[in-house]
Amino acid sequence: MTEKRATYPTDLSDVEWEALAPSIPPTKLGGRPAVHERREIVNALAYWLRAGCAWRLLPHDFPPWQTVYRYWRLWRIKGRWQEILTVLRERERIRQGRLPQPSAGIVDSQ
Template sequence: MAHPRREIVNGISYWLRARCAWRLLPHDLPPWQAVYHYWRRWRMEGRWQEIAAVLRERERMRQGRDP
C-alpha cells in the first residue's frame, strides 16, 4: 500500500463530510484516485457492511440489548 490506510480513511471521511467531487479532495490527503480506488474496492468487497454490522452489535451490547 503506497499510502497509509489511516490517510485513505481520512480521505474517505473528508469526502463523506464535504459531499464534494473526488477530484476536490485536499492536497494534503492521498491523491483522489487512490482514495476512490480503496473506497470502491471496499464497497465491492462488502467491507462497509461488515463495519456497520460490528458497530451496530457493539452499540446494542453497550445498551444491554441482544447483539
C-alpha cells in the first residue's frame, strides 16, 4: 500500500491537470515503466516554481529532485513549456469570449 502524500497549495486540480495532460509526453513504449506519475512531476515543478527554492530543497514526498530537474530540462529543450503556455493562453482567451489567437499586436518602444 502506498501512502498518499500531503497536498500542497500548488498541486494541480483535476481540471488543471486535464488541460495540461495532453501537452505532457507519456512514457516511452518499450522502455522501463515509469516510477513516478507525470502529474506528480508537474506538481513538484509547480511547487518549485512558486516556492522559488533550490532543486535540492523540494520536499521529500515529491519525486527526487534530480528526476524533477531532468524532466524540467528535457521538456524545456523540447519546447513543451512553450506549448503549455500556448494551450493555457488560448484556453483563457476562449473563456473570455475572445478568439484563441490574437488578431493584432502592439509594439511600444522609446
